[in-house]
Each structure stands twice: as C-alpha cells, then as structure tokens.
Amino acid sequence: MNTTILALDIGERKIGIARANNIAKIAEPLTTLINDEAFPEKLEDIISKENAGLIVVGLPRGLEGQDTQQTKYVKDFMDGIDLAIPFRFQDEALTSVKAEERLSKNSKSYTKHDIDSNAASIILEDYLLEN
Template structure:
C-alpha cells in the first residue's frame, strides 16, 4: 500500500507553522511557515496541490483542563473557511497540547518565531502519526 502525504498546520493569528510527513516513513519534519494574511488560503492550497497532500492535520488547541479556548474558536473558524476550498485532502484535527512549549524547549532561542511554529507543527504531526499509524 502506497504511503499518504501529510501536511500539518500549527494555526496562529500571525503565522501558520507547517510540517510534512509520509505515512510510509512516519517521520514529521518542519516545513517552514506562512504569514497568516489575506492570501493564506491560496498559499496553503498551492502547497497541498504541489506536494500531493492526502491529509491535512490541524493542531487543535485546548486549555490544560482539555476545554476549548478562544484560540480553539479561531482555529475552528480558520478550518471552516479553508475547507470551502475544494481540495482532495482530508482535514483532521490533532490535539496540540504543549506543542509550542516543547518546540521552544527543543530549539532554544531562535531568530524567527516561525521556526518555533514549524517545529510545533512537526510535533503535532508526529503525534498524529504515532496515534494513527503506529501498527502499520
């Protein structure tokens, strides 16, 4: 069975961190970031098409009690708006608890916060791979 191409999004109000993986290898790697501006959906759609993405994994924020936050609403609206673009990729959520904290711990000081966003996206995607494809 051929692997599927995955793209993870760590959605923020300023930037979207990106990471990619292939289910046959199951290793998530940071893939940069995009500024969250008026043409973000066009840029994301181009990325999905250019890389033959099958599944888009979106980090789902919650507070430490597991309840939705203001950021949860922002991400849900972002996904709702993005899903209006007709792509052949499945959109799924993955818990992103403490992914940014872990990304900062791994990277230490960085020049550009986008690096942390991309690393957080790779953590989200790695978690998704481990949950969904552990026995494959």
C-alpha cells in the first residue's frame, strides 16, 4: 500500500520536494534537486524509496488567479515526464514567501535549497488540509 504523498515546487533551475505520510498527514521538506535531464530518473528513485502513491505539484498563478508563463512551464514540465503514479496540481500562491518566513523564525541560517523544499512542504500541507 502506497502511503506517502510527495510534493514538488518546480522552478526552472531547482525543484523542491516534500513528503507526507497519508495516514499521519504531516508534511516535511525532503530535498531540493537540480532541474536537469536526470531529474525524472531521480524522482522515480524517490517515488520508489518513499513508496509514494501520489505527487502534488505546486501550480503558480498570477495575483488574480490567471495563468502565467510559469503556470505553462509547470504544466508542460509535468506533461513531459512519464510517472508511474498520478499527480495533482495544487495552488502554490505565496508558498516561497511563507517558507522563507518560516525559516527565518529559526535562528539558524538557511539556503535557497531550504526555501524550495519548505515551499514544497507548504504546498503539501495546503493539499492535505483541502483533501
């Protein structure tokens, strides 16, 4: 039984990844990977290792909810990779801002990689709350 849900925060250079157990429904940052030609294979490895059954993909929108160039990029990106499990889009409005605020509350320093994986975690938290 696949009990893990993964989330992706897709950027043109990096992709933040988070995970949550579908039973406990607690999202946590997992990693940030480089967005390159090796990404689909690395993602399949994570899917297998985490025993994932679903991927939630952050979908960027404009301030008024309209599609943007980044919306098209994310949709095209997901159409271009062949996954063994289904994926769902989730609004990612302000997740990077929220992630940076969350990280800045901790006294330790953080990197852009931390922001990306935490943004994916927030996308997943939002999905879990709505579903």
